[in-house]
Amino acid sequence: MTTRMTRQRAAVAEALDQQDEFRSAQQLHEVLRARGDSVGLATVYRTLQTFADAQEVDQLRNADGEVLYRRCERVEHHHHLVCRSCRRTVEIDGPTVEAWAAKVGAAHDFTDIDHTIELWGTCADCRG
Amino acid sequence: MTTRMTRQRAAVAEALDQQDEFRSAQQLHEVLRARGDSVGLATVYRTLQTFADAQEVDQLRNADGEVLYRRCERVEHHHHLVCRSCRRTVEIDGPTVEAWAAKVGAAHDFTDIDHTIELWGTCADCRG
DNA sequence: CGATTCATGAGAACGATTCTCACGCTTGGT
C-alpha cells in the first residue's frame, strides 16, 4: 500500500512532466534511457500503471491499441483532442457530453456508467 | 479488390448475425467451430477486418484492449452502450455529441475529426 | 544500524493479432 520513493519513480515522473504529448511506455522508456536515467522497461510499465491508478496520469489507446500516457494540467475528469500524427493534445472539458452520457445510461437502465470519449484529428502544424 | 463468396465468409456473416452482443474474433471462431462450420482463426480475423472496412460490422475495444465486433441494426453512424459483464448492447444515436465533437475540433483548429465515444455500464439483468 | 518488505530488472512468458506461403476454390471468359 505504501509508495516508496525510488530513483526510478522520480525519473519516470520527471520524464512524464517533460512531455507535452501522450507517450507510450516504450517511448518513455527510451526517453529515460536517452537521458541517462536507466530504468527497466517492466518498471516503467509498473510505475505508469501505478500513476494511472492514482489518477496522476491519463491513459488512452491509439488506433493500434497501444496505451498512451500523459500527465495532464487539470486533475479533474476531462477528455482529449489528440493529433493523430504528432499526438499534440488539447484537454477538453465536456459538461455537455457528461450529461448526455449519464442520461443515456439511465434511460436504458444501466448503472455504473463509464464513458470513453476521445477526439482525434489533425492539428494545424501537421497539416502544413 | 474483389470479394469472392466463400463458404468461410458466409459462415462468419451468419455467426455474426446470430449474436446480439459484441464478440471477439476468438469468440466467433469458437462459435463457428461449435456449429461445425470450421473456419481458420486467421480467416476469421481477416474476414472481420474486411467487414469492418466495408462498414458492415462495428468494432470497439474493451478495457483489456481486445477488439470486439458486432453487426448492428442501424447502418448509419452511431455509438454504443455496452454492459461490462454480459456485453448486452444498446445502439445509441447521439446528435448532441456529434455536434459537440465537431465544434470542439474546429475550435482548436483540428481537421479530419474522428471520435471514439462508447458508454459502458452494468445492465439491469447483470445487476440481479 | 539491522530487519522488514516493497521495488527493481533481465528475461521468460503471454496473448491477441498478423504474417507466410503452399494449396484450393471462386470467378470470368471461352
Next chain:
DNA sequence: ACCAAGCGTGAGAATCGTTCTCATGAATCG
C-alpha cells in the same frame, strides 16, 4: 462445362505490447 488466373484459406510461425517470475537491491522505520 472447361480452364486459366489469382484471390482466399489455414496451420503454424512470427510480432509485439504488456505482464509475470524471482533473485537481488534499496527505502523505511524503530
